Amino acid sequence: MLQTEIIVPAELVRLVLGIVALAAFVGANAIVLVWLERKVAGHIQRRPGPFEVGPYGLLQTAADAAKLIGKQLTMPAGADAFLFWLAPILAFLPVFVLFMPIPFGENLYSLDMDLGLVLILAYAGFGVLSLCLAGWSSHNKWGLLGAARAVSQSVAYEIPLLLAVLAIAFMTGSFNLQAITEGQGPWPWQWNVAVQPLAFFIYFACALAETNRAPFDLPEAESELTAGFHTEYSGMGFGLFFLAEYANMIVVSSVATVLFLGGWQGPVFSGWWWFLAKVYALILAMMWFRWTYPRVRFDQLLNLNWKWFIPLGLANLLVTVAVV
């Protein structure tokens, strides 16, 4: 027998393993987050939230997922079938790519690349495409309005988001997320948030808008547009949008952790647990906002962006460049 030596690059192994692990990570976390969101909402409103299925209602989301999978998938007459079903998949798939460059720990990442940040920003644009397709292809006027909102909101808010991220990149001089993490120290005052509070604020606000979270959840504002872009989706079509929303929350919180909060570094026992803790803290804050605030109006949302975030982001960037 001739032994052929197949040289498998270590990078590829890492990538494949990473994608599998990420799929599990995203799926598990999304399910936990749905549960967490309902618990947070419940407790803020002084009710228990889910508590019947499993201990503390932990299995409630799993039961809901099973129900959603079992439900009939319907499509309105006149809808574009291909795009209609493509949209939810498109909403969920890019999330894996987004996670790849994120360093969860010192050695815990699936793809170490110099342009990791650029990759994330590039693929983040897919989200809006899926919302747009969903709203447009469902042959529903509410969906169309939701899609229109989603596009103008996402496109507008990507600009200050980029500006905020850019300020960090300038400071660190790198797009490599691992390098950015290591550029910060383990203690809170060594984190970028201490140096760049404004950038963090802008980033976080834009992240809320990019992920369509309250108070910026206009594309699906249910008191105005019934359910916006996903009005016509049933079963797992809706479920995928739902999961994608939570997956996106994890992504933006992870990026915020890396960029501003020192990533996996912590004062004691640095490691992936610090990373997770910070991500969850940010996500909890997002949930807290959602259950506290009314929704802003569409023109106010854009005004906020063009009149406040973009000028502030630019000013912040200028100052950063000047200092660096």
Add this chain to the structure above:
Amino acid sequence: MTLFKEFQSALKGLWSLAVGLKVTGREFARPQLTVHYPRKVVDNIVTYRGHIELVGKPKEPAVPKCITCMMCATVCPSGCISIKKFPPPKVAPAAEGEEAKPKAKPVKTPKAFNLNYNTCSLCGLCVQNCPVDSLRFSTDVYLAGVSRADFEYDLMARLAAQAEAVAKAKAPAEATAGAKPGEGGE
């Protein structure tokens, strides 16, 4: 200066958002208010006025005080009460020949007293207008059924069952009978 004012109002706005977070945060930490129904029940059912039920005579708890005056059935806006009287005591005429007293006392208690709770609007006019206080509100709130027939009550049977239960428990009527409306509560 307008720019300064703009910033000032923006900061004020941000502060109001922080205050909002404080409020929800405080509520988050406070204990829950929900009553977990099947395990716990609310404690104010005693003042609730559910569907009506018959009141028995003090001496014979299984026999209602009702004198079949039909007032409740007439006053009911939705006609959900139906009462059957016993036929008037007209014992068959002379042919039978026995000592059928021509002036037997008419039976006043109802033969049947049915309530169709499906159409009841809980206005309480029947109870209010009953001349002999033979009606009262039950405090049944935990009602569920799979068909309309589940809410067509035979109140005579209900009274008999209640009387039996009371007799069995040998306890004062307080245990099963709802408290008088307008009293009790927290």
Add this chain to the structure above:
Amino acid sequence: MNIATCPFPAIAITATDYAKCGSTAYCYVEPRNVVRAAKYFFEAGYFIEDVCGLDLEEGFEVVYHFDSFTAPGRVSLRLVVPHDKPVVPSIAGVFPGAEWHERETTDFFGVVFEGNPNPKPLLLPDDMTLHPLVKEQKKRQPAVNVFVVHRLSEGKEPTAAKKKPADEDEEA
């Protein structure tokens, strides 16, 4: 307000006891003068409370209630149209709020308000031909049987029960 000083042509104006019937005056007009009357009430600062129909033996009585935000004292403007030709000019041009009330009255009584900007069924289904508040002939009451006018002063006007309002009686 009395018939002599009334700025719009009225058939009869009765000052009534506000405490008993809730109106300070009943003001009868001919259907064709209702818009002028409404204009008067509009200019006098009244708001429209409602437009009601009433099925009487004499015909459909249409009652407009006007009230004032500043000086309370409801005035009810009334007119009678015959059953076979229940047509009234719409006052929606004066009080746009009357549009819905008129459409409701059309739904319930079949009284047609000419000139209503949007004469569609409002509360009842569009394919419904029945007018639920129209009474059977034998159940209709003459006006004298339902109106006991609580006059405030010793008025000289005829009672509210005007048998034949569609006469001449144009003045001003």
Add this chain to the structure above:
Amino acid sequence: MSEIQTGDYYTRHFSPGPSDDTLIINMGPQHPSTHGVLRIIVELDGEYILRCEPVLGYVHRMHEHMGETKSYTQYLPNMGRVDYLHALAWNWAWCGAVEKLAGIEVPERAQYIRVLTTELNRISSHLLWWGAYILDLGAFSPILYAFQDREIIMDLLQIPTGSRLTYCYFRFGGVSADLSDAFLAGLKDFVPYLRGRLPMYRDLVTDNVILRKRCEGIGHFSPELCRRYGATGPVARGSGIDYDVRRAEPYSIYDRFDWEVPVLEAGDAMSRYLIRLAEIEQSLKIIEQALATIPSGDFIAKGAPKPKWAPPRGETYFAVEGARGKIGVWLVSDGTKTPYRVKLRAPGYCNLSLFAEAAQGVLLADAVSILGSLDLVIPEIDR
């Protein structure tokens, strides 16, 4: 344009505008922010409303016809169903109209009981509106906080009335049951409790910058507009019209209490919002005074009408101030046991009728805000 041809009667008669770029959509009857089953046909240009037309009648029950087929007493339970949020005001409107027609005197204590329970009911109605309005604007939690407080009111009102929402408590000449000590004690505790809660409402919602931006300057109604459409209640008072039936057409014993009619000039959604919150405080004030001075005595007049009673011939109009505005009952009696004609003037009906004009040219999101600020109860509008 194919959608329009396949639509129903109302859609077909809502002709498309001159421009091709507009979108005609149905808001409702199952839209989340039309509360119940209101339907509004809207023509949109982008997100701006060019014109709109409310379509009513989805919960129309012909209460006025029921009034002509039932006896005076039997019509009582209908009142709680007309406006289930302020059922006692409708109770009062009907009882008051009949009492006015027949000249029935209501005993002192019954008057106090009516004031106490109706004001309490008004607070519960405003609380629910508050929560629902904020929900329309996208905040989820406040409605549950409002429900916590409203729950206490419902528990309290359950003591004398026996029910929690569709009360049928008033009778001609009084009420159906006396107030118990438990109720009075509970109410005494409730007044300071709710006063203590109101600052939280202010912190969480009223002062919130997002809410202010969503309400201030939105849906401006001029006093003139209110007058032309006959708008009353908080809608009119938010537009600077100092008009409250309790003050303008005094009924019962409201003149004995020291309270104010809150009036704001701005005429926008925020002023309607503030008016309602101020009314909660005024109602608390009335309740406090009534609690302190409630006399003992009968809760229903000795000579109260029996069920088969018939009032004298005649007609009358009786109005009360409901949570949504002026509730009017026009009652015509021919001297028989059933009314000859009952007309129910629903405040929400008149308030909604100005919506089509007021919503022209606003954003869809603002239309939701305006609609919410009108405090609509659809069963009352449809009757």
